[in-house]
Amino acid sequence: MRKFDTKVQHLKYKVLRAVAKHAWKGDLLEKVTDIPKEIIPGGTPTMRCCIYKERAILSERVKIAMGGDKSNPNVIEVIDIACDECPASGYQVSDACRGCLAHRCEDVCPKDAITFDSQHKAHIDKSKCINCGRCAQACQYSAIINRKRPCENACKIKAISMAETGEAKIDNNKCISCGACVYQCPFGAISDKSFILNVIDMINKSEDNSKYKVYAVVAPSIASNFTYAKLGQVITGIEKLGFFHAVEAALGADMVAYAESKELAEKGFLTSSCCPAFVDYVHKSFPKMVQHVSHNLSPAATIAKYIKETDPKCKIVFIGPCTAKKMEFQLEHARPYIDSVITFEELQALFDSRDIDITTLEEGVLDNASYYGRIFARSGGLSDAVAQGLKEHGINDFELKAVPCDGIEQCRTALLKAQAGKPDGNFIEGMACVGGCIGGAGCLTHEAKNKADVDKYGRQAMEKTITDAISVYNIGKDN
């Protein structure tokens, strides 16, 4: 059974699993230097020039699995020696150029950057080329290729560049920790720092949830992860790991949808605040728009806050698809509520570090939220939920014009227009990952059917309205 999309994810998982295994056993400090050799015992190199380089890179991966470079505030980190320093020459004419007569490439070039040699083959003058790509589109032989680094290509907000020494470099002043580069780098040279050791420590010190309880807040995108097992088995697995109880982050989403729809009607224009990468993007690149970001906490922080109100001593771990959540939980507004964050990739590693085969477990239950809270996991879901929220509030004199932004490029366009005073609507739903949370870098898989999985999970919710789902939230507040 294939659990991951790529071999890079699988390698990262093996490291996380090994680190976790030793952490549970209590011999991590002693064995930490042996982990690379455990994973690559010897023989022929399968990934790099020699096993020594493979092991050296693995040691770096082990460091990241143990929390990474403490001096770097960004949760996304480049592993310098793992970076293959891909060619980054931009548009280039390949051998496929036939030296034709048409010269369409030359005709479309706005900078006169294309010349021809004595064999009539095209050449691009790099000092003139602006990488617009028109020549590549025009060539009928597809002979012009764009040699752009996958990491730079993945980073639509241009936070990645090439260091003088050739490896990828992340500009922390721009990076929003979305993890797109982590998922896209074919060499696994960019990774999200892991907090699995904090979580293991939290579970161990709880002494079987007797000193304090450890709650898991589970993101609704779980519906499109662990599809090789049943959702209820994942929940039992989470409890087997030592968590006291799992609660749906989607209940927090219901609470947000309810509050946000009211806030929207009052203010008239709003952007969402659910996606930590989007919110960080607004802060870093559109500071004038910060005032329009909804004042609601994210769904995860909202439900965590509520759980802490019912049990002030407890610890809360968010489990989801998101690398940016690892940044969010350290921010002032979320820190009191969320104690740690792990991804679905890391949850899989934790299961296997304890030899928990979730497919053999009994099915537990996870049912707190409504359909609307659950569909937050996919692009457009939040807008649908806000529309429903307005309806349930009985607000009829406000017309919602939602702008669901699927991925950070669409967010950028919507924010630029709004900043210029010409927004396409009155509610910007900003989701940094394409597809929404189900496209998050920490998901096990990223498939087209994932959206259908989320909608199906939404329909399975017992509560059909937001008001019913959040009525428990109001216990003690209005009686």
Next chain:
Amino acid sequence: MMMKITVCIGSSCHLKGSREVVEGLQKLIADNGLKDKIELAGTFCLGQCQTGVNVLVGDERYSVTPETVTSFFEKDVLPKLG
């Protein structure tokens, strides 16, 4: 002294009707004019999912369903108020 009634709203109890139990208790508390005597609260899981909906009166645990909420209130809550 305020009496505290805590209703489990974890997944398992939720599926067994904790929302209806909460709504029933809210109504009974209001109808009996006990808003200043009883504090109603929620909690996620009391670790006894088989017997849900689990309700704590003070520290004592009871198993309540949407159907039994009125008799529970009359039998196990009202007498304790003295």
